[in-house]
Amino acid sequence: MESQIEGEKVGSELKGSSPSVQLVACVSPSPSSSRVVRVAARIAKDLGVGWMALYVETPETDGMSSAERDRLHEHFSLAQRLGGEVITTVGTDVVQEIAHYTRLHNITQVVIGKDSAFRRVPFRFSLDRVQKLLRLRPDLELHVVPMGSGMAEARSSVYRWAVGYDTERPFTAANALKAVFILSAATGIGIGWFALGFKEANIILVFLLAVLLISLFAGRILGLISSVAAVLAFNFFFTEPRGTLMVHDLQYLATFPVMLTVALITSALTGRLRQQARLSAERERRTETLYRTSRGLLKANGRKAVVSVGLAHLRDLLHRDVVCYVPDEDGALHPHELSTGSDGPSMTDHSNGLNAAWTFEHGQFAGCGTATFSESTVYYHPLSVQEQMLGVVVVDCSQGPLGGAESSLLEAVAAQLALALDRERLARIEEEHRVEIERERLRSDLLRSISHDLRTPLAAIAGAGSTLHSAFSGAGSIDTETTCELARGIYDDATWLTRLVENLLSLTRVEGHLLKLTRDWEVAEDLVASALERFRGRLSSHQVRSILPEQPILVQVDPALIEQVLVNLIDNAIRYTPLGSTIEIRTAETDQSVMFEVSDNGPGLSDKALHHAFERFFTETPSQIERRGLGLGLAISKSIVEAHGGSIIAMNREDGGAVFRFFLPREGAPLSGPEEPKDDR
Amino acid sequence: MNDAPLILVAEDDPPIRAFIKACLKSQGYRFLEVDKGEEAVAQAASHVPDLLILDLGLPDIDGMDVIRRVREWSQMPIIVVSARGKERSKVEALDMGADDYLTKPFGTGELLARIRVAFRHAASLSKDDADNAPSLFTVRGLEVDLEKRRVAVDGCPVHLTPIEYRLIALLVRNAGKVLTHRFILKEVWGPGSVNDTHYLRVFMATLRRKVEADPAQPKYLLTEVGVGYRLLDE
Numbered sequence: 001m002e003s004q005i006e007g008e009k010v011g012s013e014l015k016g017s018s019p020s021v022q023l024v025a026c027v028s029p030s031p032s033s034s035r036v037v038r039v040a041a042r043i044a045k046d047l048g049v050g051w052m053a054l055y056v057e058t059p060e061t062d063g064m065s066s067a068e069r070d071r072l073h074e075h076f077s078l079a080q081r082l083g084g085e086v087i088t089t090v091g092t093d094v095v096q097e098i099a100h101y102t103r104l105h106n107i108t109q110v111v112i113g114k115d116s117a118f119r120r121v122p123f124r125f126s127l128d129r130v131q132k133l134l135r136l137r138p139d140l141e142l143h144v145v146p147m148g149s150g151m152a153e154a155r156s157s158v159y160r161w162a163v164g165y166d167t168e169r170p171f172t173a174a175n176a177l178k179a180v181f182i183l184s185a186a187t188g189i190g191i192g193w194f195a196l197g198f199k200e201a202n203i204i205l206v207f208l209l210a211v212l213l214i215s216l217f218a219g220r221i222l223g224l225i226s227s228v229a230a231v232l233a234f235n236f237f238f239t240e241p242r243g244t245l246m247v248h249d250l251q252y253l254a255t256f257p258v259m260l261t262v263a264l265i266t267s268a269l270t271g272r273l274r275q276q277a278r279l280s281a282e283r284e285r286r287t288e289t290l291y292r293t294s295r296g297l298l299k300a301n302g303r304k305a306v307v308s309v310g311l312a313h314l315r316d317l318l319h320r321d322v323v324c325y326v327p328d329e330d331g332a333l334h335p336h337e338l339s340t341g342s343d344g345p346s347m348t349d350h351s352n353g354l355n356a357a358w359t360f361e362h363g364q365f366a367g368c369g370t371a372t373f374s375e376s377t378v379y380y381h382p383l384s385v386q387e388q389m390l391g392v393v394v395v396d397c398s399q400g401p402l403g404g405a406e407s408s409l410l411e412a413v414a415a416q417l418a419l420a421l422d423r424e425r426l427a428r429i430e431e432e433h434r435v436e437i438e439r440e441r442l443r444s445d446l447l448r449s450i451s452h453d454l455r456t457p458l459a460a461i462a463g464a465g466s467t468l469h470s471a472f473s474g475a476g477s478i479d480t481e482t483t484c485e486l487a488r489g490i491y492d493d494a495t496w497l498t499r500l501v502e503n504l505l506s507l508t509r510v511e512g513h514l515l516k517l518t519r520d521w522e523v524a525e526d527l528v529a530s531a532l533e534r535f536r537g538r539l540s541s542h543q544v545r546s547i548l549p550e551q552p553i554l555v556q557v558d559p560a561l562i563e564q565v566l567v568n569l570i571d572n573a574i575r576y577t578p579l580g581s582t583i584e585i586r587t588a589e590t591d592q593s594v595m596f597e598v599s600d601n602g603p604g605l606s607d608k609a610l611h612h613a614f615e616r617f618f619t620e621t622p623s624q625i626e627r628r629g630l631g632l633g634l635a636i637s638k639s640i641v642e643a644h645g646g647s648i649i650a651m652n653r654e655d656g657g658a659v660f661r662f663f664l665p666r667e668g669a670p671l672s673g674p675e676e677p678k679d680d681r
Numbered sequence: 682m683n684d685a686p687l688i689l690v691a692e693d694d695p696p697i698r699a700f701i702k703a704c705l706k707s708q709g710y711r712f713l714e715v716d717k718g719e720e721a722v723a724q725a726a727s728h729v730p731d732l733l734i735l736d737l738g739l740p741d742i743d744g745m746d747v748i749r750r751v752r753e754w755s756q757m758p759i760i761v762v763s764a765r766g767k768e769r770s771k772v773e774a775l776d777m778g779a780d781d782y783l784t785k786p787f788g789t790g791e792l793l794a795r796i797r798v799a800f801r802h803a804a805s806l807s808k809d810d811a812d813n814a815p816s817l818f819t820v821r822g823l824e825v826d827l828e829k830r831r832v833a834v835d836g837c838p839v840h841l842t843p844i845e846y847r848l849i850a851l852l853v854r855n856a857g858k859v860l861t862h863r864f865i866l867k868e869v870w871g872p873g874s875v876n877d878t879h880y881l882r883v884f885m886a887t888l889r890r891k892v893e894a895d896p897a898q899p900k901y902l903l904t905e906v907g908v909g910y911r912l913l914d915e
C-alpha cells in the first residue's frame with residue numbers, strides 16, 4: 001500500500017515540470033563548499049534531475065571579505081559549469097531560508113556541508129544546523145558532505161561578526177566622538193541624579209540607555225566598547241570608594257556582570273534590529289523594482305521595446321552600463337544599448353560581440369567573475385527560457401564584479417526579460433503561422449478563381465485563332481469584317497488577361513512580403529497620365545475629365561504600383577458604369593497627404609459593395625458587364641496604398657456615382673523648389 | 682529589296698519573335714533572328730544590321746552585356762524589349778546606350794513607330810550636321826521653331842522660361858525617342874544635378890500646363906513612368 005502511494009507520488013512528480021530541479025546544494029564562501037557543489041552535481045547526474053546551488057545571503061554576509069566574495073563566485077561558476085543553476089536568496093537565518101526555499105519549490109534533496117570541527121561557526125553547517133533543517137523539513141533527503149576543520153575560517157568569521165559586520169556605521173572618529181559624548185552626558189545626568197539622591201538603579205538605566213543610543217547611532221563596535229565603558233564609569237563615579245575602580249560593597253560584584261551582560265545584549269540586539277530593518281527595506285525595494293520591471297515589460301510591445309525597458313530597469317537597479325544582445329530573424333546577434341552618457345569602455349565592440357555569441361551558443365555565464373573570459377571587464381548573462389536561448393545581457397564590471405545582491409537582482413530581472421522576450425518570440429511565431437495560413441488560403445482561393453475565370457477568355461482566343469488559321473489555310477473563307485472582329489476579340493481578351501496577370505504579379509509581390517517599394521519623387525498628374533495612357537483605345541466609350549491643382553504635386557511613391565492602383569480604379573469605373581458615363585480623376589494635397597480620387601456618375605456602389613469592395617474575390621456582376629473580374633483589383637490596390645502608409649476609401653456621391661479615394665502621406669517633400677539655372681545657353 | 686534596312690531580332694520567345702517577324706515583313710524590312718545573346722553579338726558583328734531589337738531577358742548572357750559589346754564598335758540603333766515592372770533595367774539599358782525601349786505586351790503600331798524614330802535619328806546622326814536639322818518642328822498643332830526660339834500651340838504663342846525652353850528644345854531634337862531623367866537632367870541642368878529628378882518633374886509638369894490642353898491626358902509630352910519622357914513626333 002505504502003509503496004503504491006509512493007509510486008503515485010513519483011509519477012505525479014514526473015508528470016510535472018519535466019527535468020525539474022529537485023536537488024539543492026547549499027554553498028557558502030567556505031573553500032570546502034566546492035566539494036558540496038561537486039557532490040551535488042554527481043548525485044543530480046545519477047538521479048537524472050536538475051539541480052541548483054543555493055546561497056543564502058544574511059546580515060552577516062554583508063561584511064564578506066573580498067577573498068570570500070571571490071571564492072563564492074568560484075563556487076557559483078563551478079556550479080554553472082557542472083550544469084547547475086545558481087540562486088541567491090536573502091534571509092536572516094540560513095537554515096530557515098533553506099527550509100522555506102525547498103518547500104516553496106518542491107525540492108526533496110539537499111546537499112550540505114558539515115563541519116568536523118565541533119565549534120559552532122556562523123558560516124558552516126554545524127551539527128546543529130543539520131538537525132535544525134531536519135526538524136524543519138523532516139521529509140527532506142539530506143546528503144551531508146563532511147568538511148575539513150577550518151580554524152582560520154572560523155577566526156575570520158568571528159572577526160567579521162565583530163568588526164566587518166557593520167558596514168552602515170563603521171568605526172570612525174565622528175562615531176567615536178558621538179559615543180564619548182553620549183557616555184559623558186549619561187555620566188553627567190548620573191552625577192546630577194546622584195547629587196539629588198536618586199537610587200543607583202536609575203543611574204544604571206541611564207547608562208543602559210546610553211549604550212542603546214550608541215549602538216543605534218554610532219555602530220555596534222562602539223556599542224560593545226561603551227558597554228564596558230559604562231560599567232567602568234558606573235564603578236568609577238558612583239560606587240564607594242568613588243573616584244576609583246575599587247569596590248567596597250561586594251554586592252556590586254554581582255551588579256557589574258549583570259549590567260555588562262545587559263549592555264552587551266542591548267547593543268547586539270540593537271545592531272541586529274537595525275540590520276534587519278535595512279535588510280527588509282532592501283528586500284522591499286527589490287520586490288518593488290521587480291514588480292515595476294515586470295509591469296514595464298508587460299506593457300512593452302515588440303522586441304525592441306521589451307529590450308529597452310529591461311535594460312533601463314537593469315541600469316537603474318545596478319547603476320552599471322548594460323547592453324543586450326538579441327538575435328535577429330537570421331539568428332545573428334545584434335547589440336541593443338542604452339546610451340548612458342558615460343564614457344566607459346565600449347561594450348559592443350567586436351570581441352564583446354564574439355564573447356556574447358559564445359555565451360549565447362553555450363547558454364553559460366561568462367566574463368568577469370566566472371571561469372570563461374574571466375579577464376574580461378564585463379559579465380555575460382545568458383537569457384533563456386526552457387533551453388531556448390533568447391539573448392545575452394552584458395553588464396559592465398569595470399568597477400568590480402557583481403555582488404551577491406546585485407547578482408540575484410540581475411538574475412531576477414534577466415529572468416523576467418527572458419520571459420518577455422520569449423513572449424515576443426512566441427507572438428512572432430504565431431503571427432508567422434497566421435500569415436502562412438492566410439497565404440495558403442489565398443493561394444487556394446486564387447487557384448480556384450483563376451482556373452474558373454481564365455477559361456472563358458482563353459476559350460475565346462483559341463476559338464478565334466483556330467477559325468482564322470483554318471480560314472487562311474484554305475479550309476474555308478471568311479470576310480474581312482469577320483476577320484477583323486475575330487482579331488479584335490483576340491486582342492481584347494489578351495489585354496484583359498494581361499491586366500489580370502499584372503494584378504496577380506502585384507498580388508504575389510504584396511502578399512509574399514516581397515514588396516520592396518522603389519520610391520521616387522513623382523508628380524501626381526504624371527501617374528494619372530500614364531495610367532490613362534494604358535487605356536488607349538478603350539476610353540472612347542467613356543468621357544474622362546481630370547481636375548488638377550494649380551501647382552504640380554510631388555509625392556514620393558513607387559510609380560509602377562501607384563499607377564497600378566489608378567489603372568485598377570479607372571478599370572473599375574469603366575466596367576461598372578454604362579457607356580458614355582463620365583469618369584473624373586482628381587488630385588489634391590493637404591498638409592499631411594496627397595489625395596487621388598477616381599469618381600464616376602454611374603449607378604454607384606451597393607451597400608454590400610461599400611462594405612466589401614476591398615475584400616479579395618469580391619465581385620458584383622451587373623447586367624452590363626460582359627465579363628466579371630477576379631475581384632482582386634481593389635484588394636491589391638488597398639495593399640499597395642497601405643504599403644505606402646496611406647489609406648483608401650470607397651463611397652457614393654450624393655448625386656449618384658461611385659467615388660474611390662486614396663491618400664498617400666507626404667513625407668519629407670523636398671523643401672527647396674527647383675531653380676532656374678543662371679546661364680541660358 | 683536588298684536596299685531595305687536589315688533588322689536583327691534577338692528574342693528567345695518564339696511567338697513574340699513570330700509576331701515581330703510578321704510585323705517587319707509587312708513593312709518590307711529585311712530581318713535576322715537569334716535567340717541567344719552571344720549569337721546576337723556575333724550576328725551583329727558579321728552582318729552589321731541597321732537596327733537591333735534586343736530582349737533584355739535572353740537566356741545566356743545579360744542584355745546589358747550585349748549592349749555594351751555592340752556599343753564598343755557600333756552606333757547602330759538598339760531597341761530593347763522588356764516586361765512591365767522592369768523599369769530600372771530599362772533605364773540602365775538606355776543609359777548604357779540603347780536608343781529606345783518597348784514594354785511587353787506591345788502592339789504593331791508601337792513597334793513600327795519606334796523603328797521609324799530610331800532610323801530617323803540614326804540618319805540625322807550619320808549626316809553629322811545636326812545644325813542643319815530642320816529648325817521648325819511641328820506635330821499636331823505644336824510648333825517649335827528652334828531657330829527663332831518660338832513655341833506655339835494651335836497658332837497661339839506660348840511663353841516659356843529659359844529652362845522650359847531648353848527642356849522642350851531637347852525633346853524636339855530627340856522627338857519620338859524616350860529620354861531618361863538622367864539624360865535630360867545632365868543636358869539641361871548639367872552633370873552636377875543628375876539626381877535631382879524632382880526638379881525635372883516639376884518643370885515638366887509646369888511645361889505641360891502651358892503646352893497641353895489637358896495635362897493629365899497629354900498629347901505631346903508623354904510620361905514614361907519610372908523611365909523618362911518622350912515627345913510625340915507623328
